[in-house]
Amino acid sequence: MKSQIVTFLIQCPDQKGLVAKITNFFFEKGFNILSCQQYVNSIENTYFMRIRLNADGTILSKKELESSFLELSTPLHFKWSVHYSDKKQQVAILVSHTSHNLYDLLERYKEGNLNCTVKMIISNHEKLKPIADMFQVPFYYIPVIANDKSKQEKQLMELLDSHQIDLIILARYMQILSADFINAYPEKIINIHHSFLPAFQGANPYLRAYERGVKLIGATAHYATEDLDEGPIIEQDVKPVTHESTPTTLKKIGADIEKLVLARAVNNHLNHQIIVSGNRAIVFPETGE
Structure with a gap:
């Protein structure tokens, strides 16, 4: 059975601890991080991340994942989207x-x-x-x-x-x-x-x-x-x-x-x-x- 790959795209004001907070979130939910790409626009003080995850081993539904991530993202002022490999x-x-x-x-x-x-x-x-x-x-x-x-x-x-x-x-x-x-x-x-x-x-x-x-x-x-x-x-x-x-x-x-x-x-x-x-x-x- 083909693994479900989940991709999050995130942008927000740059601030300390972002990588730790985001990666710890996915670790605690049981995801394996396949890649994590980042870019900081220092002129506009904006942080960008593309993170790809393997969902094998997690029992979270898509709705539960998105609801939980919303709790993390709201106080950090994220603009984000999530994409699943099972949807072409x-x-x-x-x-x-x-x-x-x-x-x-x-x-x-x-x-x-x-x-x-x-x-x-x-x-x-x-x-x-x-x-x-x-x-x-x-x-x-x-x-x-x-x-x-x-x-x-x-x-x-x-x-x-x-x-x-x-x-x-x-x-x-x-x-x-x-x-x-x-x-x-x-x-x-x-x-x-x-x-x-x-x-x-x-x-x-x-x-x-x-x-x-x-x-x-x-x-x-x-x-x-x-x-x-x-x-x-x-x-x-x-x-x-x-x-x-x-x-x-x-x-x-x-x-x-x-x-x-x-x-x-x-x-x-x-x-x-x-x-x-x-x-x-x-x-x-x-x-x-």
Whole structure:
């Protein structure tokens, strides 16, 4: 029988004795600590912890564990969340015309390299339905209705909520989402942007990069917020290019970087490695789990 792994994400004002209080709590409850990662932001006097536990040997129910931890956390002013390995996150991928990120995510998913269930692919166009069919993932076509985008978003939300979607991946979904939509799923929407933000926003970024003679091509994955392309950054990467690069070669290089950056960001989220603090994402490195 597979062990139940429990992950706690904690942030609070920095203070003496935190590690001892937290680790002693889990020891006394019968948990084995698999890893304990910490970070202190000395500028903001804030402490962050990601702690992974093996639940073998403890008889506490999830409700009892969370109730007991609340008693510890309240006087210490914790903001915390807990995640259990027996619950796979349900994922929806939103796309428009561009296929490279979709192909990459679905391939990783089918190979068992994304710890989730991809429940659906949603698009405002029908072009990418054959890819969904190839990977045997349900495809939903929800077009944007002229002069009534709110109706399309309402349909989107009803579909997502009816399937209890935990994470929405914008894999080059070329629609600006409303504040109402984004605020309904806080820290649950990951977007990929075709630049090392905030440069070259908008249409035809690689032509503009070419015209500026850039020496680096990059990509950024971030949580979506009301401020377009300005949400907490999860992952970024760049690759050097030269004056010999054309818009076409820049686009190919950019697509490769996008795939890697988006996949890493999604994995970070699925593995509960991220704590959002204000507009910053604290991303703990993988520990070999």
